[in-house]
Amino acid sequence: xxxxxxxxxxxxxxxxxxxxxxxxxxxxxxxxxxxxxxxxxxxxxxxxxxxxxxxxxxxxxxxxxxxxxxxxxxxxxxxxxxxxxxxxxxxxxxxxxxxxxxxxxxxxxxxxxxxxxxxxxxxxxxxxxxxxxxxxxxxxxxxxxxxxxxxxxxxxxxxxxxxxxxxxxxxxxxxxxxxxxxxxxxxxxxxxxxxxxxxxxxxxxxxxxxxxxxxxxxxxxxxxxxxxxxxxxxxxxxxxxxxxxxxxxxxxxxxxxxxxxxxxxxxxxxxxxxxxxxxxxxxxxxxxxxxxxxxxxxxxxxxxxxxxxxxxxxxxxxxxxxxxxxxxxxxxxxxxxxxxxxxxxxxxxxxxxxxxxxxxxxxxxxxxxxxxxxxxxxxxxxxxxxxxxxxxxxxxxxxxxxxxxxxxxxxxxxxxxxxxxxxxxxxxxxxxxxxxxxxxxxxxxxxxxxxxxxxxxxxxxxxxxxxxxxxxxxxxxxxxxxxxxxxxxxxxxxxxxxxxxxxxxxxxxxxxxxxxxxxxxxxxxxxx
Numbered sequence: 001x002x003x004x005x006x007x008x009x010x011x012x013x014x015x016x017x018x019x020x021x022x023x024x025x026x027x028x029x030x031x032x033x034x035x036x037x038x039x040x041x042x043x044x045x046x047x048x049x050x051x052x053x054x055x056x057x058x059x060x061x062x063x064x065x066x067x068x069x070x071x072x073x074x075x076x077x078x079x080x081x082x083x084x085x086x087x088x089x090x091x092x093x094x095x096x097x098x099x100x101x102x103x104x105x106x107x108x109x110x111x112x113x114x115x116x117x118x119x120x121x122x123x124x125x126x127x128x129x130x131x132x133x134x135x136x137x138x139x140x141x142x143x144x145x146x147x148x149x150x151x152x153x154x155x156x157x158x159x160x161x162x163x164x165x166x167x168x169x170x171x172x173x174x175x176x177x178x179x180x181x182x183x184x185x186x187x188x189x190x191x192x193x194x195x196x197x198x199x200x201x202x203x204x205x206x207x208x209x210x211x212x213x214x215x216x217x218x219x220x221x222x223x224x225x226x227x228x229x230x231x232x233x234x235x236x237x238x239x240x241x242x243x244x245x246x247x248x249x250x251x252x253x254x255x256x257x258x259x260x261x262x263x264x265x266x267x268x269x270x271x272x273x274x275x276x277x278x279x280x281x282x283x284x285x286x287x288x289x290x291x292x293x294x295x296x297x298x299x300x301x302x303x304x305x306x307x308x309x310x311x312x313x314x315x316x317x318x319x320x321x322x323x324x325x326x327x328x329x330x331x332x333x334x335x336x337x338x339x340x341x342x343x344x345x346x347x348x349x350x351x352x353x354x355x356x357x358x359x360x361x362x363x364x365x366x367x368x369x370x371x372x373x374x375x376x377x378x379x380x381x382x383x384x385x386x387x388x389x390x391x392x393x394x395x396x397x398x399x400x401x402x403x404x405x406x407x408x409x410x411x412x413x414x415x416x417x418x419x420x421x422x423x424x425x426x427x428x429x430x431x432x433x434x435x436x437x438x439x440x441x442x443x444x445x446x447x448x449x450x451x452x453x454x455x456x457x458x459x460x461x462x463x464x465x466x467x468x469x470x471x472x473x474x475x476x477x478x479x480x481x482x483x484x485x486x487x488x489x490x491x492x493x494x495x496x497x498x499x500x501x502x503x504x505x506x507x508x509x510x511x512x513x514x515x516x517x518x519x520x521x522x523x524x525x526x527x528x
Contacts, residue, residue, distance in 0.1 A: 009035050021045055022062035022269075044071060046273055048240060057242045057272055064267040067487055070249060071261040075224070075233035076165050077158060078120050078257065079151035079217070084229060086140045086147070089124060090115025092227035096140050107134030123157030124150060127200050148188070149195040151221070151232065152213035156196070156205050168236045174215030175296045176208075188214040219295060224253055226495055235259050243295070244274035245287055246303040250440040251275055252491045262491050264440025274301075280438035281399075283315040283392045284333045285358070298334070303437060307333060310436050313388045314395070317354065320386070321347040327388060328354075357386065361393055371408070373419075376401040390433050399444065402426040402451050412458045424455045443498050446488030450505055453481045475516050482509040 007014035007027035014025035018032065020043040026032040045068075046058045064070060080087050088095050088111035089103070101110045103121070106128035110116060128135055137144055159166040179185040193210045196202050220239045221232035238259050241249070248271070250264050267273060277295055278287045284304055291299050303309055307329045308316070315333070319326040319342040326344025330351070340349040361383060369375045376397050387394050405423040406412035415423070427448040434441050434448075460474040482505055489502035 007031055008039070018043060023047060046070065054242055054272075056240050058237075058240055060267050060269055060271050060273055062269050064263045064273075066263050066265050067490065068263045069260055069491070070263055070267075070273065071237065072254070072258050073235050073238055074256075074258050075235055076168055077151070077154050078224065078231050078233045079154050080147050080231055081229060082148045082151065082214075082217075083143050084147050085142065086137050086144050087227075087229065088112075088115050089121040089150075090118030092120075092229075092231040094228055097138075100137075100140065102134070105129045107136055109137055120154075123154045126157070127153065127202060131199075131201050145191055146195065149192045149200075151217045152188075152192050152210050153196060153200070155213040155216065155234070156202070156209065159209075169213075169216060169234060172216045172220045172234065172239055174212045175219050176212055176215045178296045179215055179218070184218065185211070185215075222251065222259060224257060224259075226253055226255070226257060226493060233257070233259070238275075241273055241275045243277040243291070243299060244301040244303070245276060245278065245280055245284075245299055246301060246438060247274040247276040247280070247440045249273050249275050250442060253493055255493050255495065260491060262442070264442060276438070276440070280441055281314075281392055281395055281434070281444070283358075284309065285315065285336065286392070288333060288336075304333065307331070312390045312433055312436050314390055314392050314433070314437055316388045316391065317349070317357070318386055318388055319345060319347060320349075321345055361387070365393060365396065370397075370400045371404065373401065373404050376404065389429075395430060395433055398426045399430050399448075402430060402448060406454065406458070412454060415458070417459070417462070420455050420459055424452055424459070427451045427455070442488040443492065446485045446492075446498065446505075447501065449481055449485035449488065450501055453478055453485065453505075453508075456481065475512055479509065479512045479516060482512060 005014060005025055006012065008024045009031035010027060012027050014027040016026045016028065016032070018024050018026070018039065022045070024039070026035070045060055045062050045064050047061050048056060049059050050056055078092075080089075080092060086095055086100070086109050087093060089108045090110055093111055095101075095109045095111050099111065101112045101115075102108070103110050103116060103125055105116075106125045108121065108124055108128065110121070115121065135146065137146065155166075155169055158169060176185075188211055189207070192214055193207050196205060196210055197207070217232065217234065221234055222238065223230045224233045238251070238261065241261065248263065248265050248267050249261050252260050252262060254260060261273070261275065278290045278299075280287075282290075284307070288298060288304065291297060308327075313327050313329070315329070317328040317340070319328050321342060322345075324342060324345040324347070326342040328340045328342045328347075328349055330338040330340050332338060337351045339351065340354050341347070364379070368379060379397050380394060380401070383393070402423055405419050405426075406415045412420075431445055431448050434444050438444075457474075457478055460478070485505045486502065486509055489498050489505065492498040492502050494500060494503060
């Protein structure tokens, strides 16, 4: 008898799979129920595997529906960003000279007494207290160098006092050999190693160990956006999910700081489960350089290998040769010095020309006021001759403008019909592109859907006011849009903008569904 087809409890022949992971079998519901308390810690719809090219990866053991929580995990270690203004060592929120509460034991900044006992603060408090010299931070409006050592220090604490956690941290990749000679590596050697070994007098930790910790954090840490500013966390299993610029899953966080991996689309059984390590709405050149600099690998996902990015031309330029309407792209993004060529007329541009153009436009993006409707409109108009409509820079501005129109100082009711239609079109443009190049970016899609809903509501209100249109179609359309938005934003923590947007969308959806139900039950209301 095949062991895989033996009941997990009694080992007798079994053909009933666990519905959660599809990895183990039971002979009946009684044994499944009795085994659940033990199995629930390991019941996951995926398994780890190995590949000569990819290394360790995670694949689905069953079909996973879009929006399902694939996995949830507590961090092994949480720490502030290396380069940060002074923050509370407990909750991670920014502190000022007016509200800082120095820890009475070690002097590290806290936001109040409630964070004195926060578990995150234990490592640096323990080590600093031992030397009998408190930390004194008095400037709060500039990046403070002392914070560079906190992440490594908290990892090293696990080595001394939590060996089970340390063994998991040790297994994470540090890429120390590749990092040697980089500015970051040298800064870590000069600042982090010196602080830990000399200021804190922790000679028991070698330079190599400390630098390995900084490498592990740099390569594997995930941003946890639950505080202001964000903190970073190391996660055991989440670090194994492979990268794809067109991932099928995405990360979010619970209010307790647990990472949640969510299916961004339906994932088939046996399919690799991936998340995105970089900015998915950026150009291929940007994504590749970012991954090389921070993760030390070149991405060869299906999106990166297709220069057109599935026909969207997110990284392409418009041909500048005469009246040609062609698209200019390199033969491959693997060679950043490759010539760019128009597929229609064959005219060529040097990589240097393209890089200079991208730098100039990128500088304009940084300097422009993204809070100004007029500035955003001018950007789209000015660069429409050089950039394709779906270029990453254009999508960036469309995303901003779609949220700006009707928000801020001017209510939606004061916006012209033309701008309302523009807002709706811009949001739909963003959704269309995201669905192709990064379908797991549910936050962006959810935000755009809410903006389309508010815009549609206002347009319908004006039609109703002028022509006394039937409200049923309005309710149906708005309800459909909001349901899609709620599905996209349902896993976002309530402290974030997306989480607050979800709560408001859910509230509005319930009102709309109530109105729909009322009209179904009382059709005569339509005559009033």
